[in-house]
Each structure stands twice: as C-alpha cells, then as structure tokens.
Amino acid sequence: MGYTPNRAAQALATGQTRRIAFLSPSMGLRFFQEVANRFHQILLEDRYEIVSGELDRRTMGSTHPEGLARMGLDGVLMYGGGLGSFVSFKGPIVNMGPHCSEKYDAVNVDLYPASRRAVESLLDSGAKRVAHVLTPSTQKELDDRYRGYTGVMRERGKETEYILTPDWSRASARQTIQDYVKEHGCPDGLFCANDDIAIGTYRGLRDMGISIPEQVRLIGCDGIEDTEYLDPPLSTIVQPFEDMCATAWRFLKNRLKKGTIPRQAETLEARLMMREQMEELSK
Amino acid sequence: MGYTPNRAAQALATGQTRRIAFLSPSMGLRFFQEVANRFHQILLEDRYEIVSGELDRRTMGSTHPEGLARMGLDGVLMYGGGLGSFVSFKGPIVNMGPHCSEKYDAVNVDLYPASRRAVESLLDSGAKRVAHVLTPSTQKELDDRYRGYTGVMRERGKETEYILTPDWSRASARQTIQDYVKEHGCPDGLFCANDDIAIGTYRGLRDMGISIPEQVRLIGCDGIEDTEYLDPPLSTIVQPFEDMCATAWRFLKNRLKKGTIPRQAETLEARLMMREQMEELSK
DNA sequence: CTGAAAGCGCTAACAT
DNA sequence: ATGTTAGCGCTTTCAG
Numbered sequence: 001m002g003y004t005p006n007r008a009a010q011a012l013a014t015g016q017t018r019r020i021a022f023l024s025p026s027m028g029l030r031f032f033q034e035v036a037n038r039f040h041q042i043l044l045e046d047r048y049e050i051v052s053g054e055l056d057r058r059t060m061g062s063t064h065p066e067g068l069a070r071m072g073l074d075g076v077l078m079y080g081g082g083l084g085s086f087v088s089f090k091g092p093i094v095n096m097g098p099h100c101s102e103k104y105d106a107v108n109v110d111l112y113p114a115s116r117r118a119v120e121s122l123l124d125s126g127a128k129r130v131a132h133v134l135t136p137s138t139q140k141e142l143d144d145r146y147r148g149y150t151g152v153m154r155e156r157g158k159e160t161e162y163i164l165t166p167d168w169s170r171a172s173a174r175q176t177i178q179d180y181v182k183e184h185g186c187p188d189g190l191f192c193a194n195d196d197i198a199i200g201t202y203r204g205l206r207d208m209g210i211s212i213p214e215q216v217r218l219i220g221c222d223g224i225e226d227t228e229y230l231d232p233p234l235s236t237i238v239q240p241f242e243d244m245c246a247t248a249w250r251f252l253k254n255r256l257k258k259g260t261i262p263r264q265a266e267t268l269e270a271r272l273m274m275r276e277q278m279e280e281l282s283k
Numbered sequence: 284m285g286y287t288p289n290r291a292a293q294a295l296a297t298g299q300t301r302r303i304a305f306l307s308p309s310m311g312l313r314f315f316q317e318v319a320n321r322f323h324q325i326l327l328e329d330r331y332e333i334v335s336g337e338l339d340r341r342t343m344g345s346t347h348p349e350g351l352a353r354m355g356l357d358g359v360l361m362y363g364g365g366l367g368s369f370v371s372f373k374g375p376i377v378n379m380g381p382h383c384s385e386k387y388d389a390v391n392v393d394l395y396p397a398s399r400r401a402v403e404s405l406l407d408s409g410a411k412r413v414a415h416v417l418t419p420s421t422q423k424e425l426d427d428r429y430r431g432y433t434g435v436m437r438e439r440g441k442e443t444e445y446i447l448t449p450d451w452s453r454a455s456a457r458q459t460i461q462d463y464v465k466e467h468g469c470p471d472g473l474f475c476a477n478d479d480i481a482i483g484t485y486r487g488l489r490d491m492g493i494s495i496p497e498q499v500r501l502i503g504c505d506g507i508e509d510t511e512y513l514d515p516p517l518s519t520i521v522q523p524f525e526d527m528c529a530t531a532w533r534f535l536k537n538r539l540k541k542g543t544i545p546r547q548a549e550t551l552e553a554r555l556m557m558r559e560q561m562e563e564l565s566k
Numbered sequence: 567c568t569g570a571a572a573g574c575g576c577t578a579a580c581a582t
Numbered sequence: 583a584t585g586t587t588a589g590c591g592c593t594t595t596c597a598g
Contacts (some may be wrong), residue, residue: 007355008294009575012590017291027323033316040310040335047355049334051324071332072290170512199512206514226509229453229482231489295574359590569598574591581586 017072019049020082020252027052029168030196031222031239032079038245039077041149047158055072055080078104081142096248099142100265105251107244111221114237115148117272118191118219121235123156127189127217131161133177133194134199135168145193145221145237161187173200178208179281188216195220195227199234200233207245223273233275238270300355303334303535307362310335313479314505314522315362321499321528331357338363358535361387366427367563375538379531383548388534390527391550392503397520398431400555401474401502404518406439410472410500413445416484417476418451418462420476428476428520444470448480456527461491471499474534478503481517500535506556516558523551539562 011017022039024032036052043050051071055078070246075092081099093104100106122130132149140146155162165176173196185272192198198220205216210220213232222237251264289344292439295299305322307315319335326333334354338361358375363383391442405413415432423429436443440472456479469488475481481503488499495501503510506521534547 004353006295006575007353008291008300009576009590011291011577012289012295012592015590027320033320036311037316051332051334071289099581147560170508174512203512205512225453226512229457229486229509230513231486289591292574293593295576295591296591298574567598570591571598572595574593577586577588577590579586582584 005132011072017074018047019051019071019073020075020077021073022050022052022077023055024052025055025169027054028211029194029226029242030116030226031194034077034224035245040241042249043247044196057163059151062104076255077248077252090100092250092252092259094248094255096244097142105154105255105264106266107248107251108243110238110267111144111237111239114272115145115191116152116268118221118235118237118247119149119152120276121190121272122217123152123158124220125214125217126187127187129161129187130189130191131163132161132189132191132193133197135166136164136166136196138193143193145281146189149191150263163190165200168194168196170196170200170203173197173209175208177201177204180241181205181208186210187218190216190218192218192220193234195222195224195236198236199226200232202234214225219272222269223270228275234265235272235274238272238273242267294355300357301330302334302354302356303358303360305333305335305360305362307335308338310337312477312510313507314477316508318362318524318528320360321525322532325528325532325561329532358539360531360535371511375535375542377531377535377538379429379527382485388411388538388547389549390531390534391548392527392550393523394427394471394520394522395431397553397555398428398474398504399435400443401504401518401520402432402435402555404552404555405472405474405500406435406441408500410470410471412444412470413441413472413474414422414470415474415476415551416446416448416456416482418449419447420450421476426476428474432474432521446473448483451479451513453479453483453486456480457487457490460484460487464488464491464493469493469499472479473499473501475501478505478507478519481519482509482513485513485517502555504553506553511558516553518557520553521556522553 020043022036027033030112039050039073073091076089078093078095079097081095081097095101095104098105098109098111100108109265134146136144150160163176163180190201192201198218202212202218205212210216218234220234220236223236227234227236247266254261254264299408303326305319310316322333330463356374359372361376361378364378364382364384378384381392381394383391402413417429421429422446433443446459446463448456473484475484481501485495485501488495493499501517503517506519510517510519530549537544537547
C-alpha cells in the first residue's frame with residue numbers, strides 16, 4: 001500500500017530517532033569528510049541517518065547552536081579524544097582516533113610506530129634537516145606524531161625544528177612554508193601533521209621552485225585519496241579508516257541493543273605508506 | 284532553564300522537521316561534497332539540518348531505501364536536471380546546476396560559454412589534437428561541455444576525438460587515459476568533463492612520463508580546491524557554487540514561507556579559470 | 567493575559 | 583489472532 005509513515009511520529013512513539021551524529025574537530029579537513037562519507041554509506045545499510053558536526057567548546061559539542069542534546073540523536077560517533085563538552089549528551093558515545101577517552105567505547109588508532117618510521121625513513125634517505133610541520137593546537141604530550149618525531153630526532157642526536165602553521169588548512173600551510181623558507185632556509189625533510197598540510201606545503205614549495213623529492217622529501221599523515229594524485233605522489237601515514245568506521249559502528253550498535261555491556265575497546269595501527277618518491281630519486 | 288526540547292515531538296506538532304535534503308548524482312565526487320559542505324554551513328545559520336543523498340532511479344530519488352518521502356523533509360535542494368523519480372516527494376524542490384527542470388524553482392549554471400572558451404584556448408595555444416574526456420552517462424544533446432567542445436571543433440574544421448571513461452572517478456580516469464594513449468597515441472589538449480577526471484588523467488599521464496603542460500594541456504570543470512594544489516595547477520571551469528548555494532537556499536526559504544509564489548529562476552555563468560600552465564610554457 | 571485541553575501520527579500494551 | 587486505546591512531548595487553539 002503506497003503509504004509512507006511519518007518519521008517524527010515514529011520517533012515520538014518509540015523513543016528512537018534512528019539518527020546518529022558523527023563529530024570531528026573540523027569538517028573542513030578532507031580526512032574527516034572521507035570518514036563522514038564512509039559512515040554515511042555504512043549506516044545507510046542499517047537504515048540509520050547520519051549528521052555531521054564539529055567538536056568545539058563554543059558550540060557545546062556540536063555545530064548546532066543548541067548543542068548535541070537538542071538534535072534528537074540515538075548515539076554519537078566521535079573522532080578525537082577527551083572532550084568535557086559532551087556532558088550534554090546522555091546516550092551512547094563511541095570514541096575513535098588517537099588517544100581515545102577511557103570513558104567511552106573506543107577504537108584507538110595508533111600513529112606512533114608509523115610516525116617514528118616516517119622520520120627514520122626521512123633521515124635514512126639522507127636528509128640533514130628534518131622538520132615537523134604542525135599546528136599550535138597540537139597537544140604535544142599526547143600527540144603520536146609529535147612524540148614520534150621528537151623521539152627519533154633525540155635518539156639520533158639531531159636537532160629538532162618545528163614549523164607552525166596557524167590551522168589545518170592547505171592555504172595556510174602553503175603560505176607558512178614560504179615564509180619559513182625565506183627566513184630560515186629550507187629543510188630537506190618535512191614530516192607534516194596531516195595530508196592537507198602536506199599538500200599545502202607541496203604547493204608552497206613548488207611556488208618557490210623547490211623540487212620534490214630532489215630538494216625536499218615530504219611525508220603526510222591520514223592517507224587521503226588526494227595524496228596519491230600529486231606528482232610525485234606523497235608518502236603518508238595511512239589511517240585504517242574503513243576498519244575504524246566499521247568497528248566503531250559495530251560497537252555503537254552493540255551499545256544501542258543493550259546498554260549494560262562492558263566497555264568495548266580495540267586498537268588499530270596506522271601504517272606508513274612510502275610512495276614512489278624514493279624510486280624517482282634513485283633513477 | 285536547562286531544558287532541551289524534543290525534536291520529534293516538535294516536528295509532530297508543527298508539521299515541520301527543519302530538515303532539508305541535498306541530492307546529487309553522486310556523493311563520491313569532490314564537487315558535490317564541497318556543495319554539501321557549503322549547504323551544511325549555510326543552513327546551520329538558519330537552524331536547519333541537512334542530509335545528503337544520491338539521485339538514482341534504483342533508490343527512488345534518494346540513497347535511503349524507502350526513498351525521499353519517508354525521510355521527513357521540509358524541502359529538497361537538488362543538483363542536476365530532469366528526474367522523473369521525484370514523484371514521491373510532494374514538498375518544495377529547488378533545482379540547481381546545468382539545465383534545470385522547468386517544474387521547479389531553479390538556479391541554472393551555464394557552462395556553455397566557458398566550455399567553448401576552454402576548447403578555444405586549447406586550440407589557440409597551439410594544440411593540434413584536442414580531445415574531450417567524458418563518461419558514457421553524458422546526455423550529449425544537453426551537455427554544455429559536450430556541445431561547447433563539439434561546436435568549436437566543427438567551426439574550426441578540427442576532427443573531434445572522444446575519450447570515454449566508465450565513471451566519474453579519479454581511478455577510472457587514470458586507467459582510461461593510459462589505455463587510450465597506448466592505443467591511439469596522445470592528444471596534446473584534453474578537455475575533461477570534470478575535475479576528478481582531470482586529476483585522474485593528470486596522474487595517468489604522469490605515470491607514463493608524459494609532461495604537463497609541455498606535451499599535453501589539461502582543462503577540467505567545476506573548480507574544486509584540489510586543482511589548485513597540483514603542479515602545475517589545473518585550469519578549470521569554475522562553477523560559482525557559493526552563489527549557487529546561497530541563491531538556492533533563498534529560493535527554498537521563500538517557498539517554505541508561502542508556497543503560492545511564482546516560479547523563481549536565475550542563471551549563473553561559470554567562468555573559465557586559466558592557471559599558470561600557459562605562463563610556464565612560455566618561459 | 568494566563569492556563570487547560572485537543573491533537574499531531576504513530577507504536578505498544580491491552581482487551582476482546 | 584485481531585481490534586481498540588493510551589500516550590510519546592510538544593504546539594496551538596480555545597476557554598477562563
């Protein structure tokens with residue numbers, strides 16, 4: 001019978017909205033867009049709806065003016081650790097990414113080993129000056145990339161060098177690297193805190209006529225599709241985001257079914273993907 | 284008073300969900316992701332929620348299994364013309380993009396003049412063989428890019444050459460161009476139906492050691508951010524998507540306020556953005 | 567101008 | 583089994 005039920009009435013009667021939020025630090029980053037996209041596809045199969053928002057104290061844990069609570073959510077999938085701002089939402093939360101909160105079900109992504117290997121490979125391929133490009137918002141003590149970089153550099157007796165770009169955007173990184181190189185000369189190895197920064201840096205370097213990888217090697221982080229389409233393709237630390245999404249959703253569904261189960265937690269390891277920069281160099 | 288109203292109950296009582304859908308042919312394309320993102324930001328200001336879906340006869344005009352009707356929508360923002368599959372949704376619809384349907388409020392984007400100029404500029408810069416890279420799904424009679432390419436080539440007495448890539452993905456384009464070049468040799472000008480195809484083509488060409496822009500000039504379409512970060516940056520036809528989004532939402536809000544107003548329609552013109560490929564060549 | 571009551575469209579519990 | 587009814591939490595109307 002060609003009749004379509006009313007979702008709002010259904011939600012009112014059952015107390016279930018079949019709506020889930022995906023929250024990340026910033027939907028402007030390509031990586032989070034890819035994650036949101038993936039969740040969209042996965043949840044669709046289970047007839048759930050996904051809305052994306054940003055994590056931010058100003059917005060009470062959601063881009064929506066009234067915060068999370070008023071959105072009518074069955075649950076929350078959240079990328080990024082420790083947020084005190086979530087007191088407003090009382091339903092199930094699954095945390096994912098590096099250094100998840102102990103309070104929630106968690107899909108941890110460990111970037112530390114790959115970060116170390118990234119810096120090591122830069123050094124091993126002959127780089128003298130290896131710098132880390134990051135944003136001021138980084139929690140240094142917790143950040144795997146920062147710790148990996150700093151640790152390896154210390155062990156090898158190399159001097160650390162940090163390049164701060166104001167935010168995570170490509171445009172900022174593009175400008176930042178140019179200003180930096182003009183003032184301090186150019187490092188020959190750059191470990192960037194994410195792929196958008198790496199791509200912006202790539203562009204900035206090329207703007208100045210600096211060649212990659214001959215003069216500078218670049219490694220990014222996250223593993224977004226775009227890195228593969230540059231020339232040369234950018235090496236990057238790939239987050240296993242499909243696994244991460246699938247696991248996070250599995251955890252949340254379990255929690256939705258019966259709320260009183262022990263905490264679920266799993267750790268996935270990111271892997272360093274070296275692309276043909278090295279080969280190109282050796283020819 | 285720290286109390287949060289229940290959306291479902293509100294929706295039931297008022298008959299308004301404050302939820303809008305953005306529908307496009309495929310959320311896998313970067314351009315539509317940028318558009319969806321933009322709508323997200325705009326609608327947020329007005330306290331509306333946006334959900335994205337795909338246009339497809341299989342799915343009854345929405346990725347959701349039950350189709351649009353069951354989603355509890357106040358209105359629909361839809362990119363791409365003529366869809367008969369939308370009979371299911373009875374609320375207000377605003378159409379946008381090239382060749383909008385006459386049935387709805389419309390924000391037309393005219394790609395024709397820019398497409399002609401793209402092909403002309405390829406020819407004017409000395410290209411002998413200019414091909415058009417497109418997908419089989421293209422409605423040739425309606426497509427501004429196809430018509431622009433074909434028109435200019437005919438007028439100049441040049442032979443047309445079409446390269447068909449199975450879908451709109453970068454990966455397909457990367458493979459397609461390589462197969463094509465191996466069999467037919469390489470054109471020296473390529474007008475690609477969108478930027479993802481252009482980026483995939485760029486990658487495929489570079490895989491074969493073909494240099495851009497020295498051996499081949501590339502022009503894409505849509506104006507996504509990524510084109511600017513390749514080296515050399517890709518020229519592209521930029522859709523005025525911020526204007527488009529703002530206007531579409533304005534139209535929809537008018538319609539939401541009072542349904543019995545005359546049809547609203549506007550046309551925006553895309554512009555060809557030539558990037559430094561030409562300068563690089565001349566130096 | 568303030569307060570009570572009807573009803574939005576559905577689901578689930580109940581009674582027949 | 584099938585049919586009936588109460589109630590989900592809000593808005594809006596209508597009475598006081």
